[in-house]
Every structure is written in C-alpha cells, then in structure tokens.
Amino acid sequence: MANQSKQTENEQPKQPPQQQEKQPGEQSPMRPQPQSVNPQLKGAERLKGRVAIITGGDSGIGRAVALAFAREGADVLIVYLEEHDDAKETARGVAALGRHCLLFAADVGDPEVAKEAVRRAIDEFGRLDIVVNNAAEQHPQACITDITPQQLERTFRTNIFAMFYLCAAALPHLKKSDQAAIINTSSVTAYRGSPELLDYSATKGAIVAFTRSLSGQLAESNIRVNGVAPGPIWTPLIPATFPTEKVEKFGTSTPMARVGEPWECAESFVFLASAAASYMTGQMLHPNGGEIING
Numbered sequence: 286m287a288n289q290s291k292q293t294e295n296e297q298p299k300q301p302p303q304q305q306e307k308q309p310g311e312q313s314p315m316r317p318q319p320q321s322v323n324p325q326l327k328g329a330e331r332l333k334g335r336v337a338i339i340t341g342g343d344s345g346i347g348r349a350v351a352l353a354f355a356r357e358g359a360d361v362l363i364v365y366l367e368e369h370d371d372a373k374e375t376a377r378g379v380a381a382l383g384r385h386c387l388l389f390a391a392d393v394g395d396p397e398v399a400k401e402a403v404r405r406a407i408d409e410f411g412r413l414d415i416v417v418n419n420a421a422e423q424h425p426q427a428c429i430t431d432i433t434p435q436q437l438e439r440t441f442r443t444n445i446f447a448m449f450y451l452c453a454a455a456l457p458h459l460k461k462s463d464q465a466a467i468i469n470t471s472s473v474t475a476y477r478g479s480p481e482l483l484d485y486s487a488t489k490g491a492i493v494a495f496t497r498s499l500s501g502q503l504a505e506s507n508i509r510v511n512g513v514a515p516g517p518i519w520t521p522l523i524p525a526t527f528p529t530e531k532v533e534k535f536g537t538s539t540p541m542a543r544v545g546e547p548w549e550c551a552e553s554f555v556f557l558a559s560a561a562a563s564y565m566t567g568q569m570l571h572p573n574g575g576e577i578i579n580g
Contacts, residue, residue, distance in 0.1 A: 299537060300519070300544070302529040308422050310521030312344035312371050319519045320546040321349045321378070326356070328382075331559040333358030335464065336410040338402055338455065340364045340393050340447065341420030343372035345520030346470065349547035350417055350554045351375050355384040357555060362387040362406045364398070364420065371521075385409075393420045394442035399450035403458065413458040415558050418448040418492075419470040423485035423526050437484050444488035448495060459508050466558045467503075469496045471514040471569060476578035489514075493569060493580070500567030509566040511557045514580065516573025518545045539574030 301316050312319060337354050341347040342363025351361045352375070361379060363386060365372050372388050379386035387409050391398040406413050421444045426432050448469055459465040474482060475489035492512060500510035517523075517536035524532050536544025553570040556562050569580060 299533045300535060301533070303524045303532055304527075304529050305521065305525040308424075308522065308525045309341065309366060309368070309420075310344070310523075310525030311368050312348070312521050313374070315519075315521060315524065319345060319349075320548050322352050322356075323548045326548075326552075328356040328358065331357040331555065331561070332415070335359045335414040335462075335558075336406060336412050337361045337415035337417060337558070338364065338406055338413065338451065339417040339419060340451065342417075343368045343375055345522060346515065346518060346547050346550050347417070347419045348375045348378070349551035350419065351386065352378050352382065353548070353551040353555045354415070354558070355379040355382040355386070357559070358384070359415070360385045360387075360410050362389060362402060362409070364389045364391060364393055364402050366390065366392060366420075393447035393451070394439070396450040399447070399454040402451065403454040407458060412462065413455055414462040414465055416451055416455045416459070416467045417470075417554060418451060418467070420444075420447060421470065421485075421488075421522070423482050423522065425481040425526060426483065427481060429483055432484055440484045441488055444485065445491045445495065448492065452499065456508075460506050463507075464560065465506075465508040466562075467499070467508065467510045468554050468557050469510070469512040471496070471512050473514055473516045473571070473573045473576060473578060475514060476580040477576075496569065497567045504566060509557075509562065511562070511565055511567065512569045513550065513553045513557070514569045514571050514573070514578075515550045516545060516571070516576055518547055518550050518572075520547060536574065539576055541574040543574065545572060545574055
C-alpha cells in the first residue's frame with residue numbers, strides 16, 4: 286500500500302515547461318489553461334443586482350471571481366494593468382452570463398486610479414456594493430540584500446497601498462449599500478513565510494492585519510471586511526515569476542499534491558460577498574490544498 290501511495294503521488298499531473306518574461310503575465314499562452322469556471326456550478330442569484338470592483342480582474346483568480354460574481358447576478362468593473370486581450374476575454378465571459386463588465390486599464394498603485402475606478406463604476410452602474418482587492422506582484426530574490434528600494438516600494442504599492450486607496454475611495458458608496466463587502470486577497474505566505482518572496486510575503490501579512498483592523502473600523506457601518514489566503518493557484522503570475530523547473534512542480538507539495546484552479550479559489554469570494562456570510566467579518570478563508578497554517 287505504501288508503494289502504491291508513493292507511485293500515485295509521483296504520477297500527479299505537473300505543468301509543462303513554460304515561462305513568461307513580464308509580470309503580471311498573460312493567461313492566453315498558458316498550458317494547460319487555468320480553469321476559470323466549473324460548468325457544474327449553477328447560479329443562485331446570490332449577488333443579484335449588486336456591483337463589484339475587482340482589481341487584477343483580467344486573468345487568474347480575478348477573472349474567476351468576475352465570472353463567478355456574474356453567474357450570481359452581479360455587474361463588475363475590473364481594473365488591470367495592460368493585458369488587454371485577457372481583459373476582453375473576461376468581459377466576453379461576463380457578457381455570456383448576462384451581466385456587464387466595464388474594463389479599466391490602469392496601475393492600481395496610483396491613488397488617483399482608485400478614485401477614477403470608483404467614479405466609473407458609479408457613472409456606469411449607479412451603485413457600488415463589493416470591492417475585491419486582488420491585484421499583486423512578486424519578485425523572487427535569494428537574499429534581502431538583493432531587494433532594491435525600488436522593488437520594495439513597488440511591491441508594497443501594488444499589493445497593499447492600493448488596498449488603502451481603493452477602500453478609501455469606495456467607502457462613501459459602500460455605506461449606501463445594504464450588502465456592502467470588502468474582500469482582500471492575501472496568501473498562504475502570510476502565515477508560513479517564503480524565503481525567496483520576502484517583500485511579497487510581508488505585504489500579504491500586512492493584508493491580514495489590514496483586513497482585521499478595517500473590519501473593526503467598519504463594523505458599525507455594516508460593511509463586512511474579509512479576506513482569502515490562497516495557496517498555490519494556477520495563474521499567469523506563476524510562469525511570470527518562477528523558472529520552468531519550479532513551474533513544473535508548482536502545487537505538488539501540498540497535501541492534495543496538485544495546484545489549485547482559479548475557480549476553486551473564486552468560490553470563497555462568492556461566499557464572503559453573499560448574505561450567507563452575513564455574520565463574518567475580519568476573517569480569512571484558506572483554499573490552499575490542505576496546508577494547515579492555523580490562521
């Protein structure tokens with residue numbers, strides 16, 4: 286039986302060799318293609334009539350969240366950097382589900398972008414109910430001395446400063462919603478660390494503290510603030526970050542011995558945005574393939 290288990294583990298599917306030269310990466314050239322939806326899941330109007338802003342919504346987890354929200358009846362505005370083809374594919378998917386997707390190409394690290402994203406959402410849809418802070422970047426370095434001040438500031442600006450900017454810009458409109466929710470994307474690295482992703486992991490830890498602190502600040506306003514801390518999910522950021530040998534084995538060290546698909550992560554966002562999570566704030570969900578991180 287032990288030999289059989291070992292053989293099964295060794296035969297777990299791995300990703301074919303691939304690498305992208307620029308972050309945050311593009312979804313269209315990935316093989317296999319990330320699974321943004323599970324066709325067996327049917328909508329139940331859990332987010333009917335609501336409007337969401339999703340950063341990093343062109344691909345990966347962000348695309349899967351946009352499609353899952355649309356399936357449940359929400360319109361979305363997605364903010365993305367410059368991956369126009371990926372963003373258009375997300376918009377097509379949302380339209381196929383009978384909802385509207387507004388595209389906004391911009392750098393989330395700019396505080397003026399947050400204000401503009403909110404303005405566009407209000408002008409187009411007339412309301413704002415959900416903010417999903419999902420955009421991120423990561424740059425492996427072997428030693429802390431290799432992290433330049435420019436990289437450090439850039440990683441923090443994209444990964445955590447942008448969350449402050451967007452939440453502040455959205456707050457007046459979220460206060461008018463009867464089902465307001467903010468959902469922040471952290472990472473398993475916030476809890477167990479990652480030696481080669483030191484600055485990235487630090488931002489993800491900051492996101493956990495930000496989520497818990499903001500939830501307390503906004504509880505009286507009936508705005509729920511929660512987060513999702515994914516483990517290894519098959520997104521464009523992976524081939525855009527790691528060398529081919531790490532991409533091939535990505536996710537196989539988890540207890541489930543495989544990488545997660547974006548749709549498997551997106552369902553946590555749907556739950557946290559819906560009325561089913563009405564008594565949850567300041568919490569983190571952990572779609573991570575079974576890794577126990579006690580967070």
